[in-house]
Amino acid sequence: MKLELRGITKRFGTLTANDSISLTVQPGEIHALLGENGAGKSTLMNVLYGLYQADEGQILLDDVAQAFAGPGDAMKAGIGMVHQHFMLIPVFTVAENVSLGHEQTKAGGRLDLAAARAKVREISARFGFDVDPDALVEDLPVGVQQRVEIIKALSRDAKVLVFDEPTAVLTPQETDELIGIMRQLKAAGTSIVFISHKLREVREIADRVTVIRLGKVVGEADPSSTNAELASLMVGRSVELTVQKQPAKPGDAALVVQNVSVIDPRGQIMVKDVSFEVRRGEVLAIAGVQGNGQTELTEALIGLQNRVEGSITLDGKPLTGLGVRQVLDAGVGFVPEDRKEDGLVAEFSIAENLMLDRSDSGPFVKGGMLQLKDLAEFAAEKRVEFDIRAQSIETHVGRLSGGNQQKVVLARELSRDLRLFVAAQPTRGLDVGSIEFVHTRIVEARDAGTPVIVISTELDEVVALADRIAVMYRGSIVGIVPGDTPRDVLGLMMAGEPAPEVTAA
Amino acid sequence: MSDKPEQLPVVTAEAKLADAGTAPTPDEPKSTRILREITTGSAAISVLAVVLALVIGGILIAVTDARVQATAGYFFSRPTDLLQAIGDSVGGAYSALFQGAIYNFRRPGFADGIKPLTETLTFATPLIAAGLGVALAFRVGLFNIGGRGQMLVAAAASGWVAFSFDLPFFIHMIVALIAGLVAGAVWGGVVGLLKARTGAHEVIVTIMLNYVAFYLISFLLRTPGALQAPGSNNPKTPGMKDTAVFPDLLGSGYNLHAGFIFAIAATVFVWYLLNRSSLGFKFRAVGENPNAARVAGINVNRIWITAMAMSGALIGLAGVSQVLGTVTTGFSSGIDAGIGFDAITVALLGRSRPVGVFIAGVLFGAFKAGGFSMQAAQGVPVDIVLVVQSLIVLFIAAPPLVRAVFRLPTPGVRKAPRAKKAVA
Numbered sequence: 001m002k003l004e005l006r007g008i009t010k011r012f013g014t015l016t017a018n019d020s021i022s023l024t025v026q027p028g029e030i031h032a033l034l035g036e037n038g039a040g041k042s043t044l045m046n047v048l049y050g051l052y053q054a055d056e057g058q059i060l061l062d063d064v065a066q067a068f069a070g071p072g073d074a075m076k077a078g079i080g081m082v083h084q085h086f087m088l089i090p091v092f093t094v095a096e097n098v099s100l101g102h103e104q105t106k107a108g109g110r111l112d113l114a115a116a117r118a119k120v121r122e123i124s125a126r127f128g129f130d131v132d133p134d135a136l137v138e139d140l141p142v143g144v145q146q147r148v149e150i151i152k153a154l155s156r157d158a159k160v161l162v163f164d165e166p167t168a169v170l171t172p173q174e175t176d177e178l179i180g181i182m183r184q185l186k187a188a189g190t191s192i193v194f195i196s197h198k199l200r201e202v203r204e205i206a207d208r209v210t211v212i213r214l215g216k217v218v219g220e221a222d223p224s225s226t227n228a229e230l231a232s233l234m235v236g237r238s239v240e241l242t243v244q245k246q247p248a249k250p251g252d253a254a255l256v257v258q259n260v261s262v263i264d265p266r267g268q269i270m271v272k273d274v275s276f277e278v279r280r281g282e283v284l285a286i287a288g289v290q291g292n293g294q295t296e297l298t299e300a301l302i303g304l305q306n307r308v309e310g311s312i313t314l315d316g317k318p319l320t321g322l323g324v325r326q327v328l329d330a331g332v333g334f335v336p337e338d339r340k341e342d343g344l345v346a347e348f349s350i351a352e353n354l355m356l357d358r359s360d361s362g363p364f365v366k367g368g369m370l371q372l373k374d375l376a377e378f379a380a381e382k383r384v385e386f387d388i389r390a391q392s393i394e395t396h397v398g399r400l401s402g403g404n405q406q407k408v409v410l411a412r413e414l415s416r417d418l419r420l421f422v423a424a425q426p427t428r429g430l431d432v433g434s435i436e437f438v439h440t441r442i443v444e445a446r447d448a449g450t451p452v453i454v455i456s457t458e459l460d461e462v463v464a465l466a467d468r469i470a471v472m473y474r475g476s477i478v479g480i481v482p483g484d485t486p487r488d489v490l491g492l493m494m495a496g497e498p499a500p501e502v503t504a505a
Numbered sequence: 506m507s508d509k510p511e512q513l514p515v516v517t518a519e520a521k522l523a524d525a526g527t528a529p530t531p532d533e534p535k536s537t538r539i540l541r542e543i544t545t546g547s548a549a550i551s552v553l554a555v556v557l558a559l560v561i562g563g564i565l566i567a568v569t570d571a572r573v574q575a576t577a578g579y580f581f582s583r584p585t586d587l588l589q590a591i592g593d594s595v596g597g598a599y600s601a602l603f604q605g606a607i608y609n610f611r612r613p614g615f616a617d618g619i620k621p622l623t624e625t626l627t628f629a630t631p632l633i634a635a636g637l638g639v640a641l642a643f644r645v646g647l648f649n650i651g652g653r654g655q656m657l658v659a660a661a662a663s664g665w666v667a668f669s670f671d672l673p674f675f676i677h678m679i680v681a682l683i684a685g686l687v688a689g690a691v692w693g694g695v696v697g698l699l700k701a702r703t704g705a706h707e708v709i710v711t712i713m714l715n716y717v718a719f720y721l722i723s724f725l726l727r728t729p730g731a732l733q734a735p736g737s738n739n740p741k742t743p744g745m746k747d748t749a750v751f752p753d754l755l756g757s758g759y760n761l762h763a764g765f766i767f768a769i770a771a772t773v774f775v776w777y778l779l780n781r782s783s784l785g786f787k788f789r790a791v792g793e794n795p796n797a798a799r800v801a802g803i804n805v806n807r808i809w810i811t812a813m814a815m816s817g818a819l820i821g822l823a824g825v826s827q828v829l830g831t832v833t834t835g836f837s838s839g840i841d842a843g844i845g846f847d848a849i850t851v852a853l854l855g856r857s858r859p860v861g862v863f864i865a866g867v868l869f870g871a872f873k874a875g876g877f878s879m880q881a882a883q884g885v886p887v888d889i890v891l892v893v894q895s896l897i898v899l900f901i902a903a904p905p906l907v908r909a910v911f912r913l914p915t916p917g918v919r920k921a922p923r924a925k926k927a928v929a
Contacts, residue, residue, distance in 0.1 A: 304800065325802035334800070342800040345793045347541070356790060357801035365783040372781075 001062055001078055001159035002027055003048075003191055008057035010043055017043040019215045020057065025160065030182060030192045032206035032223075034199075036234055036431035037402060040215040041195050045162050048193075049081050050074040061160070080153025084165040086145050088152075090138035095120050097137055098152050123151045127184055142290075143174035150181065161185060162193045167201055171289040172459065172491035179205050197234070197432075199227045200460075235432045243439045246447070248467040251280035254451040255301075255420050260310035260320075262296045262475075270296035272475040273310070278420070278451040283442065285466030285483075286455045289494050293475035294455045295337065298424050301453075302334050303327040314420055328357055331419030335409050335426050337455070339402075343409045346398030350390060351379035353397050354412050382411040387437070403434025410441055421445050424455040439464060459487055471499070541793075543902055544643045544857050551854050551861070553907050554900035555868070562893040563595040566885055570594035598885040605878025606871035616758075621874055623761040627831060629870025631656075631823035631844045633768040636851030636862040637775050638693075638819030642707075643857040644779060645812035646792040651696060651711025652820045652845025654718030655689045659821030660840050661722050661732060662688035664742055664828040667749035668835070677748040678829065682767075685825035686818040692718065693817020694810055701806035707813070715845070723838045734835060742835040751830040764826030768866070771819060776859040778815075788812055820845065850898050869894065 003025040010018040017040045025031040035041045046052045048059060050068030059066045061077055068074045071081075088097050099116035106112045120133035129147050137145060146166060153161055163182070167175045182192055182205060196202050202209055202223070209221040211233045219233055255278040262271035271293045278284045288294050300308045303324045312319040319327055328334070336342035344353050355364045355375055364375045379393035386407045390400055397405055406426065413421070423442060427435040442465060446452045456462050462469055466483040471493040479499025481489070493499055567573050573594055576586040604610060606625045612618045635652050642649035649655075663685030672680060692714060699705040725731040726740035734743035751763040779785040790798040791808045799805050823844055828836050851869055855861030876890035900907050907913070 302800070323802070323804070324799065325804065328802045336800050341794075342796045345790055345797050347793045348790070352786070355786075356797065359783055359786050359790065359801070359803060368783050370781055370783060370786060 001191055002060075003079075003160045003193070004060040004063070005044070005048065006058045006060060008044060008047055008054045008059070010040075010047055010052055011055050017215050018047065018054075021212065021215075021217050022057075023210055023217070025191045025193055027159075027191055028186050028189045029207045030186055030194055030205055032194045032196060032202040032209045033212060034196060034202055034209055034221075034230060034234055035212035036197060036433075037429055038431070039212045039234075041212055042164065043215075044212070045081070045164060045193070045195065048074065048162065049079060075156050075158070078157060078159035079162070080156060080158025080160070081162045082146065082149045082153060082164065082166055084168060086149055088137045088145060088148060091136065093134050093136055094131055094140075094148050094151075095133040097148060098133075098155050100152075102156065119155050120151055123154050127181060129181075142169050143171070143177065146170070146178065147181070158190070160191045160193070162195070164195045165197075166194075167196065167198060169290060171494050172487070173495050175201065199230050202230065203227070231432055237433075243436075243443055243464045245443045248282040248446065250282040250467070251449065253277040254280050254315055255453070256311075256313045257301075258311045258313075260297070260300060260308060260312060262293070262300045262305050263307040263309070264296065265306070270475055271300065274472075274475075274477050275310075276470055276477060276480060278453055280451050281446060281449045282467040283446050283452045283454055283465050283483075285462040285469045286453060286472060287459070287462045287466075287469055287490060287494060288457065288472035290457050292472045294457075294472050295424070296475075297472070298337070298422060298453075298455055301327075301422055302332065325360065331417060333413035333416060333418040333421045335406075335413055335423040337424035337428065339405055339409050344397045344405055347396055349394045350383065350388060350397055350400075350408055351375050351393040353408050354379050354382060354415075356412065358416075378415075382415060386411040386441075401431075403430050403437070406430060406434065406438060410438065414441065414445060418445070418450050421450050421452045422455070423452070425457065426454065427456075427458070427461060435461075459490060462490070463487065543904070544853065546856060546901075546904055548856060548858075548861065549913070550904050550907050551856055551865070551901065553911055553913075554854070554897050557900050557907065557910060558893045558896035559599075561896055562889055563599070565892060566595050566598045566889055567591045569886075569889075594883070594885075597883045598879055598889070601879040601882040601885070602872075602875035602890075604875075605882075606875030620759060621878070623755060623759045624874040625867065625871045626765050627760045627762070627870070628873040629867045630762075630764045630768045630830065631826045632847055632851050632869050633863055633866030634764075634771055634826060635820045635823035635844050635848030636855060636866050637771050637859060638689075638816040638821075638823070639848045639852035640855060640857040640859070640862045641775055641779075641788070641819060642812060642816040643852055644792045645788045645808065646795065647697075647700075647809065647812060647816070648708045649693065649696070649711055649813065649816050649820070650708055650846075650849065651693065651714050651817075652823075652848045653841050653843075654711070654715040654845070655692045655817045655820040656824035656827070656841040656845050657718045657722045657838065658692045659685035659689035659817075659824035660828045660836060661725065663821075663825040664745065664836060665732060667745040667829060668743045670749075671746070672748060674748045677746065678751065681749045681829060682822075682825050685828075686821045689821020689824065690814040690818040693820070694814030696817075697810035697813030700813075701809045719838060726838055739837075741837045744835045745829060745833045749829060750833045751826070760831070762826075762830035764822075764830035767822060767826065768863075771822060772859045772863045775819070779859065784811070820848065823848070847894075850894060853901050854897060 005021060005023040007020040007022055008018050009016065009020050021044055033041050043052065047054045050070045050073050059068065066077055068077070089100065092100070095113055095116040098120055099113070104112040104115045117133040120131060124131045129151070131144060131147055131151065137148060140148070166178060170178060182194070186192060194206060206223045209223055209230070211218050211221055211230070213234060213236055221230055221233060257277065258275050260271060260274045261269060264270050274297060276284065286294055286297070296305060299305045301312060301319065303322050303326065308320055314330055314332070317330065319330060322330070340346065345356065358364055363378070364371050376393060382388070383390070383393055388407045388411065389404050397408055400408070426438050426442065430438065442452060442454065454461070454465050468480055468483055469485060469490065470480045471478045471490060473494060473496040478493045478496060481499050489500060570590065572590040573587065576590045580587050605621050607622050609618050609621050635656065639649050639652060663681045666681040666684040667677070670677065696707050696710045696714065699710050700707050722732070723740060726733055726742065729735065732742050734741055753759060754761045754763060754765065779789065787798065787803050787808050790801070790803060791805050795805050824841065827840050827842070832840065847869060851865045852862055855863070855865035872890045872894060876887045879885050879890070880887045
């Protein structure tokens with residue numbers, strides 16, 4: 001089915017999220033929609049899916065104009081969406097999830113699950129998926145859950161499939177498999193819209209690339225364009241894709257982690273017997289697919305986990321058993337992986353957020369009273385130093401873009417005297433320009449002699465920053481390898497393969 | 506696209522366009538956003554909610570008025586009769602409300618004329634104190650529905666000190682006051698402790714502790730040697746000793762007592778606490794985002810306990826003000842007079858801001874003072890005032906409704922042009 005968007009314009013108040021965007025996807029074509037966060041990709045797809053009504057413009061399927069009042073209409077017309085955050089009910093089985101919303105019933109309103117199971121099996125067989133219709137979704141690995149989403153869309157006879165940032169949650173190997181699936185779908189005549197900001201994948205799979213910036217189509221690119229070309233098109237200026245950094249000059253071991261295990265409240269072992277050390281002036285990256293214990297390990301370092309076994313010492317002093325307050329006071333700076341949830345108070349001003357982890361004592365509290373003048377001066381200074389784009393230091397951080405929010409977190413953490421800097425997913429959800437800024441700051445901290453730990457699921461980030469890389473899989477460290485280890489080796493390690501014998505460092 | 510292919514454009518020319526986008530609306534859960542809007546939304550909604558409630562109250566007054574009903578029967582022959590009847594009933598009722606709450610023009614002289622206002626402030630005193638307590642808890646993200654229990658316990662402790670001890674003037678009062686505050690703090694603090702230690706939800710715990718307090722006090726009031734007045738069979742305490750009673754502020758001709766001064770002091774204290782102190786900063790941080798507070802090294806459990814204790818103490822001040830100021834002749838288990846629940850309304854109307862709570866407390870004090878005179882003068886049932894109060898809460902709980910009625914813009918949409926650049 002041929003999909004055509006013609007002059008789609010969508011405004012929210014005075015903000016024009018989509019400015020007369022036109023796009024054509026031919027049958028059996030993979031069309032990549034490339035753009036930074038906030039460029040308007042998701043808005044456009046929500047218009048296509050009937051979640052928003054366009055202010056101007058038309059949606060045409062096989063040259064017939066469509067009017068979608070809601071996702072139901074879009075689905076009926078043959079549009080399927082594989083959302084970035086899966087729209088699945090974890091405690092339902094695969095078959096139940098697939099039939100949800102258009103359940104077939106037998107006499108008396110009884111669910112016809114047998115039909116749903118048959119459908120799942122039929123589609124699985126067609127595309128070579130290995131999906132058990134009776135498995136509970138919550139028991140399935142992320143990659144398989146995504147296949148359930150795809151089956152769901154196909155079971156409604158989708159002729160146009162939209163993949164919204166589908167690789168964000170996948171391992172490199174799962175990503176390869178997904179790309180294979182997309183090629184199969186394409187061969188079967190499905191039109192595919194592939195939304196991403198990962199240049200490598202776009203170049204690998206797309207037949208055509210449309211780049212969106214600030215709500216407008218800024219150009220159509222050939223998949224054979226280089227990364228730098230695509231990135232500059234996306235950002236609007238030329239971008240440093242690699243971080244400029246000198247070789248590390250590592251000093252003594254500052255943080256020593258020995259045989260650490262973390263047990264969660266349900267009694268499950270989330271981190272299993274992990275040992276490593278971080279030296280002054282080096283970046284240790286902890287790589288791994290989301291959910292392999294990195295979060296718990298980070299929380300154990302910061303004092304957020306209750307049941308931690310083994311020993312963690314910083315400059316010879318134990319960190320295990322300390323509360324968050326004491327860990328921070330020991331000189332640990334921390335960028336949490338979910339900045340909105342754990343790093344910032346959205347309703348607080350920039351200034352207030354800058355003192356969030358120094359609310360007990362320190363420069364901004366004297367005798368239990370806030371020193372608002374000192375805080376204002378400090379905030380004004382940091383706003384300039386960290387290039388936080390906001391009207392004033394009184395602006396609520398909830399109104400800032402993700403990149404500026406992260407700058408507030410960095411400004412707060414890096415302006416203390418640090419003996420260790422821990423950054424978890426420091427550039428998640430950020431645009432290319434902000435990533436550049438954050439990476440530069442991290443390398444600066446390293447060069448100032450601070451031991452740095454970067455926890456990241458993005459291989460690009462790991463490779464860009466790391467002097468050494470520890471790869472985690474199912475709570476254990478598979479191996480610690482040098483920073484220049486090839487990606488395919490890292491990819492295999494992230495899937496649990498032990499490190500090749502050349503393991504050094 | 507295939508029909509009008511664009512090549513890779515020259516990038517630099519495009520760079521100046523970067524002035525439109527901003528962060529999309531912060532994706533926080535809808536429920537917490539609505540809750541925050543209800544408890545701490547804008548002052549305009551509060552004012553408009555009151556206006557709207559008064560308008561609907563006026564309609565109810567008119568509809569229930571006998572003369573309006575009679576004249577409506579011949580509306581088409583003499584429409585002026587109906588309009589005049591409506592004007593008389595609504596105008597009369599609201600003017601009686603005003604005269605009962607602020608200034609009575611029918612009384613001779615300023616000293617007598619202003620008496621209703623002092624009554625209003627007297628009624629407002631416990632509402633302000635308790636409203637501040639509920640508001641403080643709101644700001645920490647806690648729903649303190651336990652005002653009744655905290656008031657009763659505080660009143661009992663304070664009253665017991667006031668009628669059974671012999672202490673010098675002033676010192677007696679202070680000791681009784683402190684006893685009440687401590688009792689309220691303990692009754693509230695227990696809730697914080699249970700929440701921090703076991704995860705028990707404060708709404709359920711506070712509601713249940715209301716019953717515990719009520720029946721405990723009822724039992725003590727029936728037990729000779731405990732709170733019951735000696736030689737009496739009624740579940741009522743003896744009168745307070747004069748040394749412990751709050752002094753009158755304007756002489757014996759008025760009911761206004763020193764409790765009002767404490768209410769003002771409490772307002773200033775809570776404002777200072779929330780806006781200038783390190784503890785208040787932590788309170789607000791925990792209230793807005795407990796996860797971020799925890800990661801920033803703030804002991805969230807301790808904050809919950811402290812906040813509930815302070816909330817209980819403020820509500821305790823309302824109980825103390827009742828027994829040492831308003832009803833000094835001894836009290837029964839109805840001494841809380843529903844203030845513990847009205848305080849929730851006051852805190853909502855005041856948007857959980859100390860000054861807002863103060864104003865809302867005075868307004869509700871005025872409703873209480875004026876409601877009776879409205880009934881006496883115009884025969885309008887006092888229940889109309891309760892309806893108006895309830896409508897205020899209803900409108901505050903549904904900000905989109907008020908915005909729709911007055912065609913106000915939805916917050917969040919107009920924020921778009923604020924942030925200069927999304928691409929940083």
